[in-house]
Structure formats: structure tokens, C-alpha cells
Amino acid sequence: MELMFFERVFGAVVAFAAGACVGSYLNVCIYRWPLGMSTGNPKRSICFACETPIRWQDNLPIVSWLALGGKCRSCGAPFSIRYSLVELLTALLFTHLFWTFGLVWALGVYLLWTAMQIVGSFIDMDHTILPDRITLGGTVLFPVLVIALDLSGRSEGLVVPGWPEALFGAAFASAFIYLIRFAGTLAFGREAMGLGDVKLMAMNGALLGWWRSFFVIMGLAPLLALATVLVLRLLSRFKIERFTEVPFGPFLCLGSYLALFWADEMVEWWLALPPGFTTRFEAPWRWFGW
Ligand SMILES: [Zn+2]
Structure with missing residues (x-):
């Protein structure tokens, strides 16, 4: 659906506000899930220092942190800026997704995936x-969603709109990163990557397709990880004994997000291919006339 400029601007503002609120919920998931706590109980967040429940007007995403100067209203203990940064990140990515895709079913898929x-x-x-x-x-979830949208003719906007390409992407990405993990374990003599990374790329492969996943695993994610480690070393904030101790998941996620939007342009520029050429990569079985 083609939106008018004002509709897009209005939608972007709504997406930003919704993203900030979703980000606030994501903070709860990030903190509570690994501790085995439920996200609904206790219902209210508390100050970690004085255990006072935080009032709703002091718990608004981003705004309250700024209004309170990043401190608890009762005891003055500092609240970490990270919660606001997660809210801001979610808000910005939701805005970007809406701005790029507009009001199509694919937008819902990518909002959920990004969260x-x-x-x-x-x-x-x-x-x-x-x-x-x-x-x-x-x-x-994601292969099922792509199959449902493709078969019902609602896959407009999906980067990989066809379900065979999506399933192949998931299978290829997980098999390939599993091989890398196996080779890395042989080379380093210890587990080079978690199985979580394999499962993550099975999930992302369904939306990225096979070659963007390959590009993430072999190109974007290692480069981003390397650049981050170098920057952190230069700032000497962080002592890293071995490169394998850096969690790879965040870089796979960030690389996947970048690849979803820009892998085609990057690869076409890099290999000096004509625009739109990368669509021919999507289904390798068609190269053989299947
Ligand atoms: Zn407090």
C-alpha cells in the first residue's frame, strides 16, 4: 500500500512511541528471563537499591529517565542508562522498519523479529x-509465518517472499554455521561457538535467504566483532584474553539486520554486479532449470 508523505510521518511517530513502549517490555524480558522469573509477576518494577515499587509516571520509557535525571525518586540511587538505550534502540529500529516497509504484513514479521x-x-x-x-x-515461527503469508498472497515487502527460498535459507544458514562451529572446535580444541548461534541463524536464515546468511556469517558478523574488539581494546575498557570469549550472537543479530536491508547493494557494489542481480542468487535450484 502506497502511503502519502504525512501518513508516513505520522506512522513513523507512532512507530517510535510504540517502539519505546515495546523496548520497555523487552528490558523486562532481558532482565527476568535468564533468572527464570516471569515477566508478569511482580507486575511493577522496583528500585534495585531501596526496593520501592516504581510509579507508572516514573516508569515511562526514555522520558522518565530524563525527567528524573537517571535517579530513583525515593532514594536517589542511579538507574542504569542501559534501559533507556534499549528503549531508544527499539524505537529507532521500529521507526526505520515502518519507514522502509510501510503498512504491509511483512512489517509485522520484521517488528517481531527485530524485538x-x-x-x-x-x-x-x-x-x-x-x-x-x-x-x-x-x-x-518465522518459516511458518513466511509460508502463511506466501500462500495467502500477502508476502509483499518480504525480502525473501517465497516459502521454498525461506526454508532453504533456514536450512542452509544453520547447516553452514554448524560446519563453521565444527571446524572452529577442531582448530581451537574447544567449543568455538555456542549451539545458540546455530539456532539463531536457522531463525534468521528464513528471513534472509541462504546467500545473505552466508554474507552475515562469513563477512558482516566477524567484521563487526573484530571492529568492536579493536575499539574496546583501544579504549582499554575491556580486557579480552581470547577472541572466542566474545559472545558472537549480538554480531550475528546486528549483521542480520544490516544484511536484511543492504546486503544486496553491498554485494552488488563489491562484485560490480548490475543492480538487481542478487535476486538470481535466491533459488540456486533454478540455475539448473528446476
Ligand atoms: Zn530507590
Whole structure:
């Protein structure tokens, strides 16, 4: 559906506000899931220092943190800026997704996927674990959603709109990263990557297709990880003994998000291919006339 400019601007504002609220819920998931706590109980967040329940007007995403100067109203203990940053990140990504896709079914798929990538990334950073309810959940959910949208003629906007390409993408991405993991374990003599990364790429492969997944695993994610480690070393904030101790999940998530939008342009520019050439990569079985 083609939206007018004012509709797009209005929609972007709504997407930003909705993203901030969703981000606030994602913070709860990021904190509570690894501790085995439910996200609904206790209902209210408390101050970690004085255990006072936080009033709803002090718990608004981003706004309250700014209004209170990042401090608890009762005891003055500092609240971490990270909660607001997760809210801001979610708000910005939701706005970007809406601005790119407009009001199509694919938008819903990508909003859900992005929220799951954020939760997975932050839990992986905190605990070096990618929770199964994200990765296994997504591995079941996203192929099913793509099949449903494709078969009902609602796959407009999906980067990989065909269900055979989506299923092939999920199978290829998980098999390929599993092979890398196997080779890495042989080379380093210890587990090079978690199984969580394999399950994450099964989930992401269904939306990225096979070659964008390949590009993420072999190109974007290692480059992003390397760049981050170098920057952190230069800032000497962070002592890393071995490169394998860095959780790889956040870089796979970030790389996947970037690849979803820009892998085609990047690869076409890099290999000097004509625009639109990468669509021929999607279904390799067609190269053989199947
Ligand atoms: Zn307090």
C-alpha cells in the first residue's frame, strides 16, 4: 500500500512511541528471563537499591529517565542508562522498519523479529546464552509465518517472499554455521561457538535467504566483532584474553539486520554486479532449470 508523505510521518511517530513502549517490555524480558522469573509477576518494577515499587509516571520509557535525571525518586540511587538505550534502540529500529516497509504484513514479521533479536543480543551480552525461547521459537515461527503469508498472497515487502527460498535459507544458514562451529572446535580444541548461534541463524536464515546468511556469517558478523574488539581494546575498557570469549550472537543479530536491508547493494557494489542481480542468487535450484 502506497502511503502519502504525512501518513508516513505520522506512522513513523507512532512507530517510535510504540517502539519505546515495546523496548520497555523487552528490558523486562532481558532482565527476568535468564533468572527464570516471569515477566508478569511482580507486575511493577522496583528500585534495585531501596526496593520501592516504581510509579507508572516514573516508569515511562526514555522520558522518565530524563525527567528524573537517571535517579530513583525515593532514594536517589542511579538507574542504569542501559534501559533507556534499549528503549531508544527499539524505537529507532521500529521507526526505520515502518519507514522502509510501510503498512504491509511483512512489517509485522520484521517488528517481531527485530524485538527478538534485541532480547537475544542483550541476554547473550549479559550471560553468553541465547535463550531457546527466542532461537527455537523463531526457528519454528518465522518459516511458518513466511509460508502463511506466501500462500495467502500477502508476502509483499518480504525480502525473501517465497516459502521454498525461506526454508532453504533456514536450512542452509544453520547447516553452514554448524560446519563453521565444527571446524572452529577442531582448530581451537574447544567449543568455538555456542549451539545458540546455530539456532539463531536457522531463525534468521528464513528471513534472509541462504546467500545473505552466508554474507552475515562469513563477512558482516566477524567484521563487526573484530571492529568492536579493536575499539574496546583501544579504549582499554575491556580486557579480552581470547577472541572466542566474545559472545558472537549480538554480531550475528546486528549483521542480520544490516544484511536484511543492504546486503544486496553491498554485494552488488563489491562484485560490480548490475543492480538487481542478487535476486538470481535466491533459488540456486533454478540455475539448473528446476
Ligand atoms: Zn530507590
